[in-house]
Amino acid sequence: MHPREQPLRVGNGCGFWGDNLDAPVVLAETGQLDYLTLEYLAELTMSILALQKQRDPQAGFATDFLDVLERLVPVWKSRPGMKIVTNAGGMNPGACARLARAVLDRAGLPDRVVATVSGDDLLPRLDELLTAGHSLAHLDTGAPLATIRERVVSANAYLGGAPIAEALRRGASLVITGRVADASLTTGPAVHEFGWAWDDWRRLSAATVAGHLLECGAQATGGLWCHWKEAIDLASVGYPIAEIEADGSFCLTKPPGSGGAVNTETVAEQLLYEVTDPAAYLTPDVTADFTSVTLTQAGKDRVRVVTERGRPATGWYKVSLAYRDGYTASGTLVVAGPEATAKARWCGDIIWERLRRCGVEPEVRYVECLGSGDLVPGVGPAVDPPEVVLRVSVRDSRRAVVERFAKEFAPLVTSGPPGVTGYTTGRPPVREVFAYWPALIAKDAVRPAVELVT
Numbered sequence: 001m002h003p004r005e006q007p008l009r010v011g012n013g014c015g016f017w018g019d020n021l022d023a024p025v026v027l028a029e030t031g032q033l034d035y036l037t038l039e040y041l042a043e044l045t046m047s048i049l050a051l052q053k054q055r056d057p058q059a060g061f062a063t064d065f066l067d068v069l070e071r072l073v074p075v076w077k078s079r080p081g082m083k084i085v086t087n088a089g090g091m092n093p094g095a096c097a098r099l100a101r102a103v104l105d106r107a108g109l110p111d112r113v114v115a116t117v118s119g120d121d122l123l124p125r126l127d128e129l130l131t132a133g134h135s136l137a138h139l140d141t142g143a144p145l146a147t148i149r150e151r152v153v154s155a156n157a158y159l160g161g162a163p164i165a166e167a168l169r170r171g172a173s174l175v176i177t178g179r180v181a182d183a184s185l186t187t188g189p190a191v192h193e194f195g196w197a198w199d200d201w202r203r204l205s206a207a208t209v210a211g212h213l214l215e216c217g218a219q220a221t222g223g224l225w226c227h228w229k230e231a232i233d234l235a236s237v238g239y240p241i242a243e244i245e246a247d248g249s250f251c252l253t254k255p256p257g258s259g260g261a262v263n264t265e266t267v268a269e270q271l272l273y274e275v276t277d278p279a280a281y282l283t284p285d286v287t288a289d290f291t292s293v294t295l296t297q298a299g300k301d302r303v304r305v306v307t308e309r310g311r312p313a314t315g316w317y318k319v320s321l322a323y324r325d326g327y328t329a330s331g332t333l334v335v336a337g338p339e340a341t342a343k344a345r346w347c348g349d350i351i352w353e354r355l356r357r358c359g360v361e362p363e364v365r366y367v368e369c370l371g372s373g374d375l376v377p378g379v380g381p382a383v384d385p386p387e388v389v390l391r392v393s394v395r396d397s398r399r400a401v402v403e404r405f406a407k408e409f410a411p412l413v414t415s416g417p418p419g420v421t422g423y424t425t426g427r428p429p430v431r432e433v434f435a436y437w438p439a440l441i442a443k444d445a446v447r448p449a450v451e452l453v454t
Contacts (some may be wrong), residue, residue: 013027013239025072034082034083038086041179065086086185091154091178114452115174116177117163122155136319154322157179161188161285205310206305210244234259252303262302326363327395329394341369362394367392371389
């Protein structure tokens with residue numbers, strides 16, 4: 001394959017599982033894309049998918065993707081050169097790919113090659129890895145994983161773009177991965193198309209910047225923009241497109257006529273999203289240097305992005321683990337009228353006192369008066385509005401404690417202060433808590449795999 005000379009148009013139509021279901025289809029129809037990426041996974045999502053797979057070996061992936069794929073068929077027929085890269089495979093890329101293969105076959109698209117990228121799921125190998133000396137210590141506390149090993153429900157390494165590029169090299173039109181770094185959904189296609197080396201750190205850094213700007217969908221095109229009143233027609237917001245050049249520079253834009261905005265502010269806000277050290281943004285592919293990025297307005301809804309520096313990737317993969325950590329429940333009531341905030345806080349005190357009298361004291365408890373400033377304490381002055389939403393939450397290792405707490409909301413409607421209302425959804429559900437455990441593992445201990453699905 002000869003390296004590409006024309007700009008590569010990569011658009012991302014999904015920023016998380018639950019994002020706008022129409023966005024991928026609209027983007028594919030109007031974006032003139034070479035690649036459509038769809039990003040579904042977050043840390044909590046992986047633990048949910050892990051439990052689904054435990055209950056059903058054929059589950060454990062983002063099911064919305066199959067509905068989206070069905071709707072993408074017409075545009076894919078008209079644009080046969082477009083490729084799709086997605087991490088919708090979650091905990092079970094193989095099952096997702098087999099169902100996707102069936103969708104394409106029914107639609108008369110047997111020529112679209114489907115590939116999976118796996119090897120990120122470390123749960124089946126966890127004891128083997130621990131025995132081999134990989135402590136998977138908590139990144140913040142240093143505690144060894146052995147302290148919570150029996151409660152672990154998922155363990156996934158963040159793979160990079162190399163196996164995606166390999167799947168594309170082997171002819172894939174649709175690549176379905178498990179857990180990969182979000183930006184690698186873009187880095188893999190860029191390396192494949194332009195023939196970059198995997199130690200071309202400046203270009204890899206530039207592709208990572210592109211992927212990072214794309215990964216959250218409309219967050220880069222007017223969503224959450226500080227000047228939100230200037231973001232025209234967010235109901236029809238356009239999702240982002242990166243026009244990547246062979247040297248790694250690119251323009252970020254969106255489909256013509258779509259809502260939202262693309263300017264240096266919207267792009268800068270997304271560039272700094274979820275970044276600890278902008279000079280060392282760590283990915284499996286490269287250590288990207290966001291401080292070397294230059295943003296220039298290049299026209300209406302077009303921002304040119306140039307990245308000057310990148311450094312070698314580390315020898316580690318980040319690992320996201322989830323483990324069972326007790327139970328939680330959270331209930332809400334509306335409290336209205338004079339002194340609404342004081343009455344709401346009194347309701348919280350009543351709940352705690354009633355629990356204490358029956359011998360129940362939750363390990364963790366929390367009272368919030370939403371509307372009075374509790375959501376962002378310290379950001380603005382506390383206020384006493386005419387109504388607030390009282391939210392009371394608990395967490396405890398004992399399910400029975402949380403269940404007893406959940407029964408204390410309804411009585412406040414008639415036995416609390418005046419103005420208590422809004423009890424319309426029944427008792428708050430008791431949910432299991434899945435805590436997050438970040439760790440690192442040596443790259444040579446992980447085995448990325450690419451498989452074509454026929």
